Amino acid sequence: xxxxxxxxxxxxxxxxxxxxxxxxxxxxxxxxxxxxxxxxxxxxxxxxxxxxxxxxxxxxxxxxxxxxxxxxxxxxxxxxxxxxxxxxxxxxxxxxxxxxxxxxxxxxxxxxxxxxxxxxxxxxxxxxxxxxxxxxxxxxxxxxxxxxxxxxxxxxxxxxxxxxxxxxxxxxxxxxxxxxxxxxxxxxxxxxxxxxxxxxxxxxxxxxxxxxxxxxxxxxxxxxxxxxxxxxxxxxxxxxxxxxxxxxxxxxxxxxxxxxxxxxxxxxxxxxxxxxxxxxxxxxxxxxxxxxxxxxxxxxxxxxxxxxxxxxxxxxxxxxxxxxxxxxxxxxxxxxxxxxxxxxxxxxxxxxxxxxxxxxxxxxxxxxxxxxxxxxxxxxxxxxxxxxxxxxxxxxxxxxxxxxxxxxxxxxxxxxxxxxxxxxxxxxxxxxxxxxxxxxxxxxxxxxxxxxxxxxxxxxxxxxxxxxxxxxxxxxxxxxxxxxxxxxxxxxxxxxxxxxxxxxxxxxxxxxxxxxxxxxxxxxxxxxxxxxxxxxxxxxxxxxxxxxxxxxxxxxxxxxxxxxxxxxxxxxxxxxxxxxxxxxxxxxxxxxxxxxxxxxxxxxxxxxxxxxxxxxxxxxxxxxxxxxxxxxxxxxxxxxxxxxxxxxxxxxxxxxxxxxxxxxxxxxxxxxxxxxxxxxxxxxxxxxxxxxxxxxxxxxxxxxxxxxxxxxxxxxxxxxxxxxxxxxxxxxxxxxxxxxxxxxxxxxxxxxxxxxxxxxxxxxxxxxxxxxxxxxxxxxxxxxxxxxxxxxxxxxxxxxxxxxxxxxxxxxxxxxxxxxxxxxxxxxxxxxxxxxxxxxxxxxxxxxxxxxxxxxxxxxxxxxxxxxxxxxxxxxxxxxxxxxxxxxxxxxxx
Numbered sequence: 001x002x003x004x005x006x007x008x009x010x011x012x013x014x015x016x017x018x019x020x021x022x023x024x025x026x027x028x029x030x031x032x033x034x035x036x037x038x039x040x041x042x043x044x045x046x047x048x049x050x051x052x053x054x055x056x057x058x059x060x061x062x063x064x065x066x067x068x069x070x071x072x073x074x075x076x077x078x079x080x081x082x083x084x085x086x087x088x089x090x091x092x093x094x095x096x097x098x099x100x101x102x103x104x105x106x107x108x109x110x111x112x113x114x115x116x117x118x119x120x121x122x123x124x125x126x127x128x129x130x131x132x133x134x135x136x137x138x139x140x141x142x143x144x145x146x147x148x149x150x151x152x153x154x155x156x157x158x159x160x161x162x163x164x165x166x167x168x169x170x171x172x173x174x175x176x177x178x179x180x181x182x183x184x185x186x187x188x189x190x191x192x193x194x195x196x197x198x199x200x201x202x203x204x205x206x207x208x209x210x211x212x213x214x215x216x217x218x219x220x221x222x223x224x225x226x227x228x229x230x231x232x233x234x235x236x237x238x239x240x241x242x243x244x245x246x247x248x249x250x251x252x253x254x255x256x257x258x259x260x261x262x263x264x265x266x267x268x269x270x271x272x273x274x275x276x277x278x279x280x281x282x283x284x285x286x287x288x289x290x291x292x293x294x295x296x297x298x299x300x301x302x303x304x305x306x307x308x309x310x311x312x313x314x315x316x317x318x319x320x321x322x323x324x325x326x327x328x329x330x331x332x333x334x335x336x337x338x339x340x341x342x343x344x345x346x347x348x349x350x351x352x353x354x355x356x357x358x359x360x361x362x363x364x365x366x367x368x369x370x371x372x373x374x375x376x377x378x379x380x381x382x383x384x385x386x387x388x389x390x391x392x393x394x395x396x397x398x399x400x401x402x403x404x405x406x407x408x409x410x411x412x413x414x415x416x417x418x419x420x421x422x423x424x425x426x427x428x429x430x431x432x433x434x435x436x437x438x439x440x441x442x443x444x445x446x447x448x449x450x451x452x453x454x455x456x457x458x459x460x461x462x463x464x465x466x467x468x469x470x471x472x473x474x475x476x477x478x479x480x481x482x483x484x485x486x487x488x489x490x491x492x493x494x495x496x497x498x499x500x501x502x503x504x505x506x507x508x509x510x511x512x513x514x515x516x517x518x519x520x521x522x523x524x525x526x527x528x529x530x531x532x533x534x535x536x537x538x539x540x541x542x543x544x545x546x547x548x549x550x551x552x553x554x555x556x557x558x559x560x561x562x563x564x565x566x567x568x569x570x571x572x573x574x575x576x577x578x579x580x581x582x583x584x585x586x587x588x589x590x591x592x593x594x595x596x597x598x599x600x601x602x603x604x605x606x607x608x609x610x611x612x613x614x615x616x617x618x619x620x621x622x623x624x625x626x627x628x629x630x631x632x633x634x635x636x637x638x639x640x641x642x643x644x645x646x647x648x649x650x651x652x653x654x655x656x657x658x659x660x661x662x663x664x665x666x667x668x669x670x671x672x673x674x675x676x677x678x679x680x681x682x683x684x685x686x687x688x689x690x691x692x693x694x695x696x697x698x699x700x701x702x703x704x705x706x707x708x709x710x711x712x713x714x715x716x717x718x719x720x721x722x723x724x725x726x727x728x729x730x731x732x733x734x735x736x737x738x739x740x741x742x743x744x745x746x747x748x749x750x751x752x753x754x755x756x757x758x759x760x761x762x763x764x765x766x767x768x769x770x771x772x773x774x775x776x777x778x779x780x781x782x783x784x785x786x787x788x789x790x791x792x793x794x795x796x797x798x799x800x801x802x803x804x805x806x807x808x809x810x811x812x813x814x815x816x817x818x819x820x821x822x823x824x825x826x827x828x829x830x831x832x833x834x835x836x837x838x839x840x841x842x843x844x845x846x847x848x849x850x851x852x853x854x855x856x857x858x859x860x861x862x863x864x865x866x867x868x869x870x871x872x873x874x875x876x877x878x879x880x881x882x883x884x885x886x887x888x889x890x891x892x893x894x
Contacts, residue, residue: 037109318350394421416512687714809828814836
């Protein structure tokens with residue numbers, strides 16, 4: 001069963017790496033894996049059952065380790081083989097073991113095939129409702145209900161909209177309603193979940209920026225069931241038809257909206273009101289990016305939501321209360337309720353229902369669903385008297401999660417959630433006495449040894465007991481054996497168990513955290529030591545109680561919760577500011593991850609396992625890796641997909657330059673924090689030698705401040721005024737001027753524009769002073785002309801002539817009609833043309849006549865809106881890699 005579930009999850013994950021879905025007819029093959037697994041079991045069962053005697057059970061002979069630590073090591077060394085062999089009733093002979101392994105492999109392969117086909121079928125169903133390409137940019141009159149908790153931002157509101165009827169629009173769309181832009185003239189009306197509206201909307205198919213190590217917006221939309229995005233047109237018949245359309249989903253969302261309004265009204269003007277909202281109803285959108293940076297650097301971001309820890313805590317407290325009341329029959333004489341239904345079963349059901357209610361408050365977010373599935377599996381097992389091992393429960397929960405949501409495997413939270421629980425289970429091997437309420441009845445020969453050192457083994461052997469440590473082990477005297485622990489001893493044991501668990505999770509998740517985030521928080525154990533009890537035991541209960549209480553009883557509870565968060569944030573801000581707060585390195589290769597994972601398993605092995613500390617040595621390749629760089633005289637250029645804007649990273653042998661920083665999207669979002677910084681962190685790049693901000697337009701300078709705050713920067717070149725905020729934030733600033741040049745690692749950089757005297761001409765637009773850079777490697781050159789227009793192109797041709805020749809040209813001004821003149825293109829004669837622009841942008845870039853000029857010139861056209869990020873290697877040959885082709889996925893363009 002376990003192997004089948006593991007295979008099922010792996011099969012679903014494999015589908016998410018495919019460039020195309022298998023044809024629908026292949027789904028008819030689903031029974032074949034089951035038949036194959038059944039046949040394999042039939043094949044291996046006959047010879048095994050007919051030849052295998054039962055395994056002897058011995059109380060310990062020569063060659064068998066004894067004592068708690070030794071038993072843990074023995075379980076670790078032979079647990080897989082012994083348990084598997086015992087389960088099938090065979091000896092540890094080679095043939096029998098191979099038969100068991102073959103049976104397990106058959107289960108895994110069958111599970112993988114079923115997982116792959118199941119995920120493919122759900123993907124076909126999810127992709128079926130779509131907006132026709134011909135309908136993109138068309139206006140639709142739609143009627144439907146507000147299907148999600150709306151989010152107000154500066155200038156408008158966003159929400160999901162469930163479309164009624166047989167409209168050409170998909171059944172669920174994501175809308176923005178702007179105020180004062182895109183045709184909007186007045187304030188946006190108040191929008192509430194469950195309201196029924198008639199709206200005029202303009203839609204497009206799901207599309208997001210596609211960059212290495214970036215967030216995949218398109219699969220996120222697919223998982224949510226959203227098959228088109230768009231905005232409300234101001235000139236439409238936009239009217240509310242009904243105040244509320246009842247459904248269970250709408251009722252839950254309206255309740256969440258009411259609770260959010262209550263919290264925000266009570267905590268108006270408070271800096272961490274968004275955190276209280278996140279803890280109460282799971283809506284994290286009100287937390288600013290600056291706070292998220294602190295939470296991420298200190299490793300406590302998992303607490304700032306309705307997390308699995310909080311759901312489990314609430315379910316456990318409710319179950320405990322229900323069990324206690326039921327056992328006492330609600331203090332009704334003669335009721336004897338436990339005789340009608342065992343209190344344990346009632347507690348399991350009530351706890352699960354409490355978890356369901358809390359997850360509903362979270363809007364049934366995917367992370368909360370995982371915990372709900374796990375608790376549901378436990379509750380069903382208790383109700384059916386089939387509570388098996390925790391590892392079985394864990395795998396069942398993972399299987400149910402993937403069964404209902406095969407895209408869950410694409411998100412870090414899935415692997416971190418189940419990885420953390422698996423780590424705790426693994427680290428608890430051979431430590432049953434930690435959970436005992438009494439001292440052991442008797443000790444083995446090794447445990448009764450004292451100062452003589454008998455049985456001490458190496459310094460890492462033996463489980464610590466109440467009176468001993470390491471190799472010098474002592475135990476309670478016979479008179480105390482079987483006696484319950486005192487309250488103080490229980491508390492110390494609980495603290496020890498909590499510390500051990502925190503240590504296991506912190507250490508055990510290092511390889512996975514590096515794989516997913518390319519960094520680990522060094523101060524996370526300290527931060528979590530005080531953040532977990534504060535948030536879980538005080539802040540969250542106070543926030544929930546404040547939501548449940550009527551006015552005026554709610555205000556004191558919410559204010560106290562906020563003040564506790566305020567104190568916590570002050571401590572975390574101080575911790576985050578330490579230079580040693582995080583350790584970052586490039587995203588590891590698969591072999592580095594596997595090597596570190598094996599070493600971590602060795603490090604967390606039970607006491608008695610030899611030289612466990614050597615496991616940490618396997619982290620060295622993981623943590624000490626250096627970013628890749630091109631050879632001498634060559635350069636690597638990454639043209640990011642930032643939408644309607646520019647941003648390119650130029651790398652030589654030992655230097656890196658960022659040319660423009662992407663657009664400004666919203667107050668909390670820009671090309672820096674959405675695209676550039678995640679890429680740099682994943683590559684392990686912590687320093688930029690220089691940044692060039694070509695001019696002040698927001699589509700080129702929008703991410704500059706974020707990049708300089710996140711990554712150490714050597715200098716800034718720009719055409720910005722001296723009073724510009726970006727200039728003030730730069731460590732060293734100079735104006736771009738024609739004639740500037742430098743050489744890095746055999747690659748020459750020449751600034752061709754603007755002329756120094758242009759800064760005195762106030763009549764010039766920012767585009768006219770765009771910093772134009774020529775970069776020449778040993779064999780190839782690239783020209784980056786920013787947003788210069790026809791006049792500046794003509795001036796460049798007049799000044800530079802044939803020296804403008806370049807193999808690669810970044811198309812000026814995104815392909816607008818004001819640039820890319822024939823004279824300029826004939827001077828450059830590019831082989832490759834890079835168009836950096838947004839999908840269906842409102843400027844209608846690139847112009848069709850401009851595109852035709854490049855085609856007539858024989859240049860290869862590369863567009864970030866179609867290909868995602870474009871990576872160019874200018875070495876002995878010129879190589880162009882398009883991210884959407886290299887990293888093709890079945891949902892791209894769908």
